[in-house]
Amino acid sequence: MTDITRRDFLGGVGALVLSFAHWSEAYGAQVIDVRTWPAPEYTRVTIEHDAPMKFRYFVLRTSKPVRLAVDIDGLVLTEQLRKTIEKVKPNDPYIARIRVGQNQPRVVRITVDFKTDVDPQVFSLSPVGNYKYRLVFDIYPAEQKDPLMAIIQKEESEPDAIARLLKQVAEGQKRMEENREEFEEDQIGALIAGISSGNLAPMKPDDSLAPLTPNKPSKDSGQIASKPKESPQANKRPSRSGRRVLVVAIDPGHGGEDPGAVGRRYRTKEKDVVLAVARILFRELNAIDGMKAVLTRQGDYFVPLQRRVSKARAAKADFFVSIHADAWIKPQAKGSSIYALNNRGKVSTSNRWLAKNQNNADLIGGVNIKSQNKQIARILMDMSFTAQVSDSMTYGRRILAELSRINTLHKSRVQQANFAVLKAPDIPSVLVETAFLSNPEEEGKLRTAAFQRKLACAIGNGILKAFKKKATLS
Ligand SMILES: [Zn+2]
Structure with missing residues (x-):
């Protein structure tokens, strides 16, 4: 039994009562499953049940430790339910016990x-996809540990983001021109040769040629920043400290409650495969001097689509790549494809279908709509896509060309669709469908470390x- 008394409730703050109109006394809900998704950013606890339930929750901040109490009406505690809930072993940054x-x-x-002190959000989700009703507790730390999330919380808006990006691009072009005058060698070519060589860490800091920004600013301490080093070129030229690095935001699709596509033969989950590819790409790009990669999610937990974009913006990303694995009704469908945002004109029916499904990720993963409204409104307001779309196409074509060297192409041209995750007005963004999990042969390949590495290197090379094309053509 619980040891929380009525008096504790009176002392607590943030009491909130939520209820459902359609709950009826006669309809007893059953709990189907309880799941936790521990992550540094936030922890999610999901209680899945087969019928609507009435619940109330209380945050007891005055108690030590801080507690969340959730009362569920119309539910009888069976031994089975007790076991289901108490089996949850929260090896978790925030939860001590349930x-x-x-x-x-x-x-x-x-x-x-x-x-620790936390900000819990409790909300319910209606049935969607394979899920029945869900009661969700999202446990956010009162003080954000994720540095990107901390920045997002601070910088509510960045009205000058586009102007700043244009300035950065102009600076990048100038820098590239200077580099070209000084060196005859095609250094990016050498980098690309290195990253394609297929070793596990082909781009060690010491054999990279650092074509763009030899001196990574010391204050820039990325998650896995490469070590500062002196290359021959760096010695040839006065050091230009304070130069920015090129930042790539890597977005492994889905996660947590949202598995994405699931393979036919081995039940491989998209969320796992794309995280593996994203991690390789993250390591490879970070090993290149002058480049920095950030991940929008680092483990098996769900990140709402708009927050993925916010993270890229907070990291001041020059480019955003969302990594996915495809699925189609027919098992024969196969190959890689690339999507960029389409801000006007026609979108094909299947692309619309796909965009709808990818955007449904928020429904399946579970988003607290209220907390998203403000951000979505802001993002919708300052959407200015023209430059972004054309840059995105440049990236998309290069990545597609690289993918064609390691896999069949599902579509030989960059496709355009309206993915929420691509809607960063100031960051060129593409979505990569690596291969089809619904195709048994490709599912088999996607599971292998070798193919995951090939995909990561193809995306990295692209x-x-x-970057090279952008910086050398004006
Ligand atoms: Zn996906």
Whole structure:
């Protein structure tokens, strides 16, 4: 039983009552599953149930530890339910333990004890995809640990983002011109040769040629920043400290509650495959001097689509790549494809279907709509896509060309669709469908480390080549 008394409630703050209109006494809900998704950014606890439930929750900040109590009406505590909830072993940055008790007849109380001060959000989701009703607790730290999330919280808006980016691009072009005058060698070519060589870490800092920004500013401490080094070129030229690095935001699709596509033969989950590819790409790009990669998610947890974009903006990304694996009704469909945002004109029906499904990720992954509204409104307001779309196409074509060397192409041209994740007005963005999980042969390949590496290197090479094209053509 719980040891929280009525007095604790009176002392607490943030009491909130939510209810559902369609709940009926006669309809007893059953809990189907309880899941946790621990992550540094936030932890999610999901209670999946087969019918609507009435619940209330209380945050007890005055208690030590801080507690969340959730009362669920119309639920009888069975031994089975107790086991389901208490089996949850929260090896978790925020949750100390979860308990469950029959608070009153037909009211089950779930109590969550926290390790630190937190901001829990509790909300419910209607059935979608393979899921029934879900009661979701998102546990955010009162103080953000994820540096990108901290920046997002601080910088509510960046009205001058586009102007700043244009300035950065102009500076990049100038820098590239200077570099070209000084060196005859095609250094990016050498980098690309290196990254294509297929070794596990082909781009060690010491054999990279640092074509763009030899001196990574020391204050720039990326998550896995490459070591500062002196290359022959750097010695040839006065050091230009304070130069910015080229930042690539890598977005592994789906995660947590949202598995994405699931393979036919081995039940491979898209969220796992794309995270593996993204991690390789992250390591490879970070090993190149003058480049910095950031990941929009680093583990198996869900990140809402707009927050993925916010993270890229907070990292001041020059380019955003979202990595996915495709699925189609027919198992024969195969090959890689690339999508860029389409801000006008016609979009083919299948692209519309796909965009709808990718955007549904927020519904399946589970988004607290209220907390998203403000951000979505802001992003919709300052959308200015023309430059972004044309840059995105440049990146898309280069990456597609690289993918064609390692896999069949599903579509030989860059496709255009309206993915929410591509809607960063100031960051060129593409979505890569690596291969089809619904195709048994490609599912088999996607599971292998070798193919994951090939995909990561193809995407990386495409990005490097597009950077080069952008910087040398004016
Ligand atoms: Zn996907």
